[in-house]
Amino acid sequence: MVNRRQFLRGNFKAAREPQRPPWALAEPLFVNACTRCGDCVPVCPTRIIVIVRGFPEVDFKRGECTFCGACAAACKDQALLNSDIQIWPWAIKAQVANTCLPQRGAECRICGDHCAVAAIRFSPRLGGPPLPEIDSAACTGCGACVAPCPANAISIT
8 A cells, every 4th residue: 555655756656564684573673673783784694685774684686595593693782583492584485476487478497496495386287388386385485586587576575
């Protein structure tokens, strides 16, 4: 839903929730706890944590999250909180948009090739190439499928 301020400024897209690094507190708590020190950025081995408007966000176009926990360990403010109790870092999952090449009749399986947990499968269909299907129970939300997609059809939300 577009709010009034967005509408008056000509921005008709709904504002997206920022994708924080793994183990981030809920957004309002995160914003209050994070001091914008940036300590989580240099410790990320895949370099997917970037600073946007002063706060850290994950950019899956740069790579995938390995869930190594280095960002949470570096967070002195505890805005990223990976406790000794092994909790899943986030509830986000991969989604495929209608710009996906197989949905347009072209053969492509690159997202499935990059999915280490085999959460993306391709079922045969008559009259066209197999379409990707994401098993949300298996998808970790790591983002490994995002950057290799030639059509930018995969998002993690």
